[in-house]
Amino acid sequence: MDARNVSEFVLSLRTKVSAGKLPLMEALQSQINVVVDFDDYPQDRANLIRHCEDLIHTHATADRAWEQPGTFAPQRQLQAVAPDLWRATVHGKRLVDGGSGFLVLRSTHVERYGGEVAQLICLFVSTVFGSPTKTDKRLRRFAWPVRYEKTHLNSPTFSQTMAEAGFHTDSQYLEEPERYFGLFCVTSDVRGQGTNFLVSASQVVLRLLELHPTALDHLRSPFPFRVPSVFTTSASDNDIEVVWAPILGEGTIRFRSDTITSALELPGVTLAEAKLAAIAAFERSISETPTLEYHLEPGEAIVVDNHAMLHARSPFTDSNRLLYRVRMKGQDRSTNAGQQGLADSSGSARTIGGTT
Template sequence: MTEQLASRLLADGIEEIDIDSEWVDDLPVLRDVLERHFGSAVAGSRLTPSPQPDELRAALLNRSARLADLVERLQGVLLGDASAVVVRKMHLDHLDVDDRGVLLYCLAAGMGYPTGADPRRNQVVWPVTASARSREFEAARPELDFEAEYHTDSQYHPDPERYFLLYAVRAARCGGGDNRVRANAHITEFLAGTPEGRKAMRVLEALDVPFRIPSDYADSGEAPEKRYTFAPILAERNTLRWRRDTVEKGLADLPEYDHPDLRDALGMLESALAEAPHEVRLTLVDDSFIVVDNHRAVHARTEFADLDRHHLGIRFHDTQHVR
């Protein structure tokens, strides 16, 4: 393996790799595939899920061996022991933001089934930027500048996406906005180490909990609308479904689902999220990138003050997803 294609273990379950720069040279070919597929000119900010994603994936990978190689490498790492992969340089920084979005869309489409960011706009490549939205609005996206606690993405969906990617167009310059990632296996190992933790795991596996769907993702997009997804927090193969505020809002609205044993279990889970070993804390510098297995890891972000921080995000199901 060349130095350029080296791999490094950041922590148990989190791996960093280097990639070749040449994949970016296939942008014209990949754009042509997308325009033929969608029947119109494309821009990263306007791309939506494909109505024929398997056909699109085959066309993209057949036309670009470089994209196919990158997809194979990322999937190989994620289907092994890693629950997250970091790439410090994606070689996109000479492109405008829309062209970067096109390439990231092609990468996600090569790995699986990209999804729309909300039920109205259906935008696949969504900007992650500071927002002036009121904290009273039940916002779901992580672009607000205060701290994002440990959570899984789309925990309020009946079928949360397997993966999400995050790409840094411009990192925060204020020293904040660091990403934190921890493999779920370390959280469940921490809980399994005590009788109280093992009891908490049984409760979290057994009880359906109401996750309040944030208003950004409800059909109307209005703050007063209240809808819920009911599911256990812990499932087989260390799969976690968690975000504290959506659970707390669901339990406040539907107190019949609240229970002292559940509260004890939630307290144990919060302790594990704070104290379990092998946390990775990193800053996504300009042109860096992370793919997280949303079923096998939780992630968080520290507070930041630089309102020019700009990332791009995509969520996608894996190719084994039953559509």
């Protein structure tokens, strides 16, 4: 990678994330531009909740309601029942796209309803950012429960455990990861447990340029990401699915160290020493880049630009902790077009084995 290409990559990301040394912390502390408080729109919120209750009464589940064909048009429904809340969140999205990289939502009331109504609230709000996608292939859920789950799988994914989740991007195992994701808190653990962290991808790349500039070339070449078992076709350990893709793309980033490690444990999947060293340099750069710490309380949510930020989570001990995660493909992109958020098992990017 020449200097011009490096500059273009950093510049592309810096159009999304503030170039200040501590952009996220300063933005959140000032409470400017990064918070939409639903308490400011109580009638709109009440209308939205009532609308969701009516839909659940008719369709029984959020997923069934969301899949109604033809005239369902969820964006238009949200604009109709909660126009002021819609406009405020649209303004927040512009700020996410223009520099903040994230948006906090407060007083959504998802904690008061839980279950199917809460999921529909999450989905309607998410349409401001894009089209919600289906997370898993077996149950095909739009709002994925992030909670401790006893599982028979050998390698449960982050959202099923109470363990620490290292810095990563969502759906890094898809050919085209969704542009945004939202975490909507129903039940939280005590502050400091299950706390979320964000780091600017552009800041990580700038630190990498200082520490190990030669790693950038390697990070732009393909790496193997093993699809977590719960997200494979039959949601079992018997499904072995691997996607090869660069960590640094065209103004985007994808990363999760454990899915790379899991792929490298498979027969025939290897990486050259230089690429392993590039991963180590990338992780060191993450560790030396300023981060935002934010603990979601019940009723709060955070929506993140998945192409410009990495996120992490501290471990927690309360098995009742529950968040709903919604991933959204951008309205101005073809991300996951025709896949509804699910990687196509017949796609050319999905391969087993290989050396690079």
